[in-house]
Structure formats: C-alpha cells, structure tokens
Amino acid sequence: xxxxxxxxxxxSNLRTKSQLLPQASSFKVAxxxxxxxxxxxxxxxxxxxxxxxxxxxxxxxxxxxxxxxLSHCNTPSQSLGFTGESELxxxxxxxxxxxxxxxxxxxxxxxxxxxxxxNANIVKTLVExxxxxxxxxxxxIISNPVNSTVPLxxxxxxxxxxxxxxxxxxxxxxxxVRANTFVAQKKNLKLIDVDVPVVGGHAGITIxxxxxxxxxxxxxxxxxxxxxxxRIQNAGTEVVEAxxxxxxxxxxxxxxxxxxxxxxxxxxxxxxxxxxxSFVQSDITELPFFASRVKLGRKGVEAVISSDLQGLTNYxxxxxxxxxxxxxxxxxxxxxxxxxxx
Ligand code: NAI
Numbered sequence: 001x002x003x004x005x006x007x008x009x010x011x012s013n014l015r016t017k018s019q020l021l022p023q024a025s026s027f028k029v030a031x032x033x034x035x036x037x038x039x040x041x042x043x044x045x046x047x048x049x050x051x052x053x054x055x056x057x058x059x060x061x062x063x064x065x066x067x068x069x070l071s072h073c074n075t076p077s078q079s080l081g082f083t084g085e086s087e088l089x090x091x092x093x094x095x096x097x098x099x100x101x102x103x104x105x106x107x108x109x110x111x112x113x114x115x116x117x118x119n120a121n122i123v124k125t126l127v128e129x130x131x132x133x134x135x136x137x138x139x140x141i142i143s144n145p146v147n148s149t150v151p152l153x154x155x156x157x158x159x160x161x162x163x164x165x166x167x168x169x170x171x172x173x174x175x176x177v178r179a180n181t182f183v184a185q186k187k188n189l190k191l192i193d194v195d196v197p198v199v200g201g202h203a204g205i206t207i208x209x210x211x212x213x214x215x216x217x218x219x220x221x222x223x224x225x226x227x228x229x230x231r232i233q234n235a236g237t238e239v240v241e242a243x244x245x246x247x248x249x250x251x252x253x254x255x256x257x258x259x260x261x262x263x264x265x266x267x268x269x270x271x272x273x274x275x276x277x278s279f280v281q282s283d284i285t286e287l288p289f290f291a292s293r294v295k296l297g298r299k300g301v302e303a304v305i306s307s308d309l310q311g312l313t314n315y316x317x318x319x320x321x322x323x324x325x326x327x328x329x330x331x332x333x334x335x336x337x338x339x340x341x342x
Contacts, residue, residue, distance in 0.1 A: 033102025148334030166300030170279030
C-alpha cells in the first residue's frame with residue numbers, strides 16, 4: 001500500500017492533474033460493510049490507491065457520512081455512498097473488485113466459528129447481489145469464519161451459474177502481515193524484506209505459517225518455530241482480548257485487505273509478477289479449498305503454488321495433517337448452509 005501511495009502523495013502536490021492522469025488506471029472497487037471498523041479505514045486506503053478511479057461504499061446504515069468525509073481527500077478517485085438493500089445493485093455497477101468486510105466481529109471468548117450463523121446469512125445475501133450485478137468482478141471475502149464463508153460464496157455463485165473459482169478469494173493477508181512482522185521482530189530483520197507464506201485456512205490451528213520457507217532464508221530453533229507459530233495463530237485473539245469487548249482487528253486488517261486489493265488491481269492492470277497468499281479453490285491438497293500462495297493475473301488466479309508444501313519441517317508436516325480435519329469440517333459447513341436452505 002505504502003509503496004504505491006508514498007511516491008504519488010509526495011509528487012501530487014507538484015504535478016498538475018493532467019500530468020497525474022496518464023499514470024492512473026481506472027479501476028472501481030466496492031466495499032460492502034464500508035461503515036464498519038474494517039470498512040472505514042479500508043475505504044480510505046483504497047481511495048489512496050493510484051490504480052483506483054472510484055470506491056463504492058455500501059452498508060446497511062451510516063455510510064453516506066463516511067463517503068462524504070472521504071470525498072474531501074484530494075486523491076484522484078471518487079468515493080460514493082450507497083445505503084441499504086435498495087442501493088446495493090447500484091453500488092456494484094461496473095466494479096472490478098468487490099471486498100466484503102460486512103458482518104459481526106468476534107468478542108472475547110468467541111471463536112470465528114461462533115460468528116457463522118449471523119455472517120453466513122449476510123455473506124449469502126451480498127454474494128447473490130454480486131452474482132446478479134458484477135458477475136465478472138474479483139470477490140474478496142473478509143467476513144469470518146473465512147474457512148466457511150468462502151465455500152458458502154462458491155455455492156451461491158454456482159447456484160447463480162456464474163462461479164469462476166479463479167475470482168473468489170478468502171482474504172488471509174493479515175496472517176501473512178502478522179507473520180512477517182513477528183518474524184522480523186524476532187530475528188532482527190528489515191521488515192520490508194521479510195515474506196512468510198501462510199497456508200491452510202484462517203482460524204486457529206488451520207493458520208499454518210511455513211516458517212521454513214521464510215524469505216530471506218532464516219533458521220529457527222524448534223522452540224522459536226513453535227512460539228512464533230502459536231503467536232501467529234492466536235494474533236487475532238491477542239487483539240480481541242486487548243480491545244476487551246470492542247471487537248476484533250480492524251486497522252491491521254484494513255491495511256492487509258488494502259494490500260490484497262492493490263495486488264489484485266496490479267494483476268488486472270497487467271503486472272505479470274503478483275503473488276499473494278489467499279484461501280481459494282485448490283487442488284494442492286485433498287481439500288477443495290486451501291490457502292496458499294497464488295499467482296494473480298488479469299483473469300484472477302493464474303496458478304496455485306504447491307511447491308511451498310514440499311520439504312516441510314516435521315513440525316510443519318504434523319501441523320498440516322492436524323489442521324485438515326478442522327478445515328474440512330468448516331468448508332463442509334459453509335457449503336451445507338447454502339443447500340439446506342434451498
Ligand atoms: P463491524 O461491526 O465494525 O463492521 C461490520 C459492518 O458490516 C457494519 O458497518 C455493519 O453495518 C455492516 N453490515 C452488517 N450487515 C450488513 C449487510 N447485510 N450488508 C452490508 N453491511 C452489513 O465489524 P468489523 O470489525 O469491521 O469486522 C467485519 C468482519 O470482518 C467480521 O466478520 C470479522 O470477523 C471479520 N474479520 C476478518 C479478518 C480476516 O483476517 N479475514 C480479520 C478481522 C476481522
């Protein structure tokens with residue numbers, strides 16, 4: 001996010017509008033749940049992205065003010081507010097990427113799965129609208145439990161006859177962002193250089209950072225690997241407990257989601273070297289959905305990278321075996337939700 005924003009901000013005061021325009025692309029991004037704890041800072045970061053011409057903010061309430069507030073930022077893109085179901089279709093018109101952070105967050109003592117019943121209905125309704133109004137858009141699902149809401153979304157899109165597995169993403173970028181931060185701190189590395197692939201899913205033990213695949217190459221003792229893995233898996237709970245009743249991660253999540261949006265837009269813009277971890281339809285394990293590094297291109301996922309799963313440490317291999325039954329059950333729960341309601 002900062003890489004692309006910083007130079008543009010620095011230069012924008014010096015350049016005329018016409019000098020800026022030839023560089024800018026014109027992608028439209030919709031944020032569904034834009035008035036929420038994640039939605040607001042995420043919309044701000046998206047409005048700052050030079051690849052964006054318009055950000056559409058949709059929520060069931062309180063969104064007009066957020067859009068008006070954002071519209072005063074002198075970044076080139078427009079921000080438009082859409083409130084309530086009657087405006088949902090319009091919020092999705094001509095958008096290239098739809099980001100969904102709508103739903104309730106965790107409170108202390110809750111697991112992500114405890115959110116399922118409320119958020120499943122919200123995601124179903126929103127994805128139906130995406131299918132009807134923006135069937136070609138990339139869909140980024142943030143609403144938890146991602147391990148279930150993404151398979152649920154896939155079933156909704158199948159029912160609507162518009163499912164493209166290459167364009168449906170569960171946003172797990174925050175796990176990578178956290179892993180990169182914690183590893184850099186632990187090993188005294190320059191943050192910007194560190195990249196840890198995180199595979200599996202996005203809840204508890206299904207979050208599996210592959211520390212042995214960290215770039216730049218770095219070694220960990222067994223104790224360090226275990227301590228870091230457990231911290232990355234529980235980092236969301238760290239924030240939930242620190243916020244003590246006021247919800248879950250919002251700012252770091254907005255940062256991570258904005259990075260994933262920017263990567264998607266770079267891919268849509270023709271950059272041939274864009275890789276991110278995401279929870280997608282996958283055949284690199286026996287599970288139908290799995291988070292791993294993927295190569296992004298103009299049509300979505302160009303390749304699911306399986307090589308990270310080779311040459312795992314014993315600790316990682318055991319953790320991979322251990323996460324599969326839980327992840328499988330969460331995937332099946334998401335799929336079943338759609339079918340039992342038919
Ligand atoms: P929040 O409660 O602050 O905001 C949620 C927003 O969704 C509210 O503005 C609400 O009005 C809106 N909303 C509810 N029903 C809606 C509907 N039918 N259509 C459109 N908007 C609707 O919650 P917060 O903190 O922003 O979290 C949102 C979701 O993101 C939660 O499910 C949370 O668990 C998840 N999350 C995911 C993470 C990830 O790594 N994927 C990390 C952190 C949170």
